[in-house]
Amino acid sequence: MSLALYLSFVAFAAGVFFFVVLPERRRASMLPPGPPGDPLIGHLLRMPSAQSPLVFHEWSKTYGDVMYLTVLGRCIVILDSYKAAVDLLEKRSANYSDRPKFTLYELLGWDPAATFLQYGKQWNKHRQMHQSYLGRDKLDDFRPFQTQEARTLVQNLIQCAPEKYEDYLSRFATGIIAQIVAGHRITSDDDPYLRISKMTFEAMSSTGPPGNSPLDFFPLLQHFPPWFPGAKHVEVVRTWRPTLRELHDYPLRTVKNQKENGEAAPSFILENLEKMEEGDDEEDLKGAAATIFGAGELTTWSTLSVFILAMILHPECQAKAQREIDSVVGDQRLPDFGDRQELPFVECILQETLRWNPGVPLGVPHRAMEDDIYRGMLIPKGTLVFSNIKGMALDENVYSDPTSFHPERFLPTPTGKGEPHFDNVAFGFGRRICTGQYVAPDTLWIAISSILASCKITNAVDEEGKIIVPDALISDGLVSHPTDTRCVITPRSLSVKTLVLETV
Numbered sequence: 001m002s003l004a005l006y007l008s009f010v011a012f013a014a015g016v017f018f019f020v021v022l023p024e025r026r027r028a029s030m031l032p033p034g035p036p037g038d039p040l041i042g043h044l045l046r047m048p049s050a051q052s053p054l055v056f057h058e059w060s061k062t063y064g065d066v067m068y069l070t071v072l073g074r075c076i077v078i079l080d081s082y083k084a085a086v087d088l089l090e091k092r093s094a095n096y097s098d099r100p101k102f103t104l105y106e107l108l109g110w111d112p113a114a115t116f117l118q119y120g121k122q123w124n125k126h127r128q129m130h131q132s133y134l135g136r137d138k139l140d141d142f143r144p145f146q147t148q149e150a151r152t153l154v155q156n157l158i159q160c161a162p163e164k165y166e167d168y169l170s171r172f173a174t175g176i177i178a179q180i181v182a183g184h185r186i187t188s189d190d191d192p193y194l195r196i197s198k199m200t201f202e203a204m205s206s207t208g209p210p211g212n213s214p215l216d217f218f219p220l221l222q223h224f225p226p227w228f229p230g231a232k233h234v235e236v237v238r239t240w241r242p243t244l245r246e247l248h249d250y251p252l253r254t255v256k257n258q259k260e261n262g263e264a265a266p267s268f269i270l271e272n273l274e275k276m277e278e279g280d281d282e283e284d285l286k287g288a289a290a291t292i293f294g295a296g297e298l299t300t301w302s303t304l305s306v307f308i309l310a311m312i313l314h315p316e317c318q319a320k321a322q323r324e325i326d327s328v329v330g331d332q333r334l335p336d337f338g339d340r341q342e343l344p345f346v347e348c349i350l351q352e353t354l355r356w357n358p359g360v361p362l363g364v365p366h367r368a369m370e371d372d373i374y375r376g377m378l379i380p381k382g383t384l385v386f387s388n389i390k391g392m393a394l395d396e397n398v399y400s401d402p403t404s405f406h407p408e409r410f411l412p413t414p415t416g417k418g419e420p421h422f423d424n425v426a427f428g429f430g431r432r433i434c435t436g437q438y439v440a441p442d443t444l445w446i447a448i449s450s451i452l453a454s455c456k457i458t459n460a461v462d463e464e465g466k467i468i469v470p471d472a473l474i475s476d477g478l479v480s481h482p483t484d485t486r487c488v489i490t491p492r493s494l495s496v497k498t499l500v501l502e503t504v
C-alpha cells in the first residue's frame with residue numbers, strides 16, 4: 001500500500017470516528033435511561049405482552065419518569081409523571097403534536113381521522129370542526145338529550161336481565177354519540193347505529209391497538225399476500241374495511257337525506273353540511289364524524305363499566321353517594337345538571353372512576369417532530385411519546401394509597417386529602433388533548449348520578465348461592481375495559497322504580 005493511500009485511509013477512518021461514531025456515541029449517551037435492550041431489535045422481546053401501563057410504571061421506579069425504549073429501530077419514550085407530560089406535550093407542544101403513521105388503521109378505513117392524522121392542515125381542519133361543536137360553550141345544547149338518555153339507561157338497567165347490563169351501558173354511549181353526530185335517537189334494538197357500532201367494536205378488537213401491528217413497522221407488507229409472515233393483517237383489512245367505511249358513509253348519507261326532506265335534527269353533521277363551501281371535501285366531514293364515534297363511544301362505555309365495578313366492590317361509597325343525593329335531590333325527582341355543584345361526593349366518584357382505571361391508559365402516542373433536549377436528555381426526532389396515564393394515576397407522590405378506590409381523596413382537607421382531580425390527566429395533553437374532554441365528563445356525570453339515585457348495585461351470586469366478587473381486572477388495548485362486572489341491579493325502592501319508569 002502506498003503511503004498516500006495509507007494516509008487517505010487513516011484520514012477517512014478518523015473522519016468516520018470523529019464525525020459519525022463519536023457524535024452517535026454522544027447522542028446515545030444522552031438518551032433517557034431505560035432497561036437494557038438487545039442489539040438491532042432493541043426491546044422487542046422485552047416489551048410487556050399484557051398490562052403494559054403497569055409494567056412501564058414498575059420500570060419507571062428504576063429508570064425514572066422519562067424512560068427510553070427502542071423496537072426495531074423505532075424510538076419510544078414513556079412519560080410516567082404529570083409534570084413530564086405537561087413539560088413536553090403542553091409546554092413544548094409545537095414539537096410534540098404530531099402522530100406516527102398508523103398504516104393498519106388507515107388501510108382499515110380510518111382515513112381521515114383526527115385521532116390518527118399527522119400534525120398539519122388537515123388535522124387542524126378536523127380539530128376545528130370538533131372544537132367548534134364540542135366546546136365548553138356547547139354543553140348546554142347536549143344536556144337535554146344526555147339527561148333523557150340517562151333516564152332511559154336506568155329504566156333499562158332496572159328491567160333487564162343481568163347479562164344485558166353491559167349491552168345497555170354500551171347502548172347509552174352509542175345513543176349519546178348518535179345524537180351528537182347525527183341528531184339520531186336510538187329507540188330500538190335493531191337500530192342501524194347499534195349494528196354499525198357493534199361491528200366497529202369487533203373490527204377494532206381484531207386489530208389490537210393502533211401502531212402495534214407488523215404493518216405499522218413495515219408498511220411494505222401491505223403488498224404481500226396474507227400467508228406471508230407478518231402480513232396476516234392484510235386479511236383483517238379485507239374483512240373489516242367495509243364496516244369501517246359504512247361507519248363513515250351511513251351517518252352523512254342519512255343526515256343529507258333528512259336535510260333534503262326538511263327533517264334533520266341539529267347535529268355535528270348538519271351544522272357542518274350547512275357550513276360547507278364550494279371545494280370542501282365530504283370525506284373530511286365523514287372522517288370527522290366517524291372519529292367522534294370511534295373515539296367517544298367505547299371510552300364512555302368502558303368508563304361506566306369501571307364505575308359499575310367500583311360500586312360492586314365498594315358498597316360503602318355507593319351508600320354514601322346515595323345519602324348525599326337523597327339529601328340534596330330528595331325522592332320526588334332524579335338528579336339533573338343543576339344539582340352537580342351540590343353533589344361533591346358524586347363528583348369525587350366520577351373523578352376516582354377516571355383515575356382508578358383510566359379509559360385510555362397509555363394515551364395515544366405523540367411524535368417528536370425535531371430533536372429535543374429535556375432535563376439534559378435527548379429525545380430524538382421521530383420518537384413516539386406515550387403518556388402513561390395509568391402510571392400517573394398510580395403516582396404515590398400525588399395520590400395516597402393509589403391502587404385503592406377512595407373517592408374522598410379529592411375532598412378538601414381535613415375531610416379529604418385535597419388530591420388533584422383526574423380529568424386534567426385522563427383526557428391527554430397539549431394540542432392533541434381529547435376533543436371530548438368537556439362533553440364526556442357531563443355524559444358520565446348524568447349517567448352516574450342517575451344510576452346512584454335510582455339503583456342498588458349488589459354482588460351477583462353463583463349457582464351454589466356463593467357471592468361473586470369480580471376481580472378488578474382490566475383488558476389490554478388502547479381502551480381498557482373491566483373483564484368482569486357481574487352484579488345485580490335493582491331499584492332502590494318501589495317509589496323510585498315508579499319514578500324512573502314514569503320519567504321520560
Ligand code: HEM
Nearest residue numbers: 114115295296299359360364427428429432434435436440
Ligand atoms: C371517558 C371518555 C374519554 C376518555 C378517557 C378519552 C381519552 C382520550 C385520550 C387520552 C386521548 C389522547 C390525547 C392525547 O393524544 O394526548 C383522546 C383523544 C381524542 N378523543 Fe377522547 N376520550 C374520551 C371520550 C371522548 C369523546 C366523548 C370524544 C368525542 C365526542 C372524544 C374524542 C377524541 C378525539 C377526536 C381525540 C383525538 C384528538 C387529536 O388527536 O387531535 N373522546 N381521548
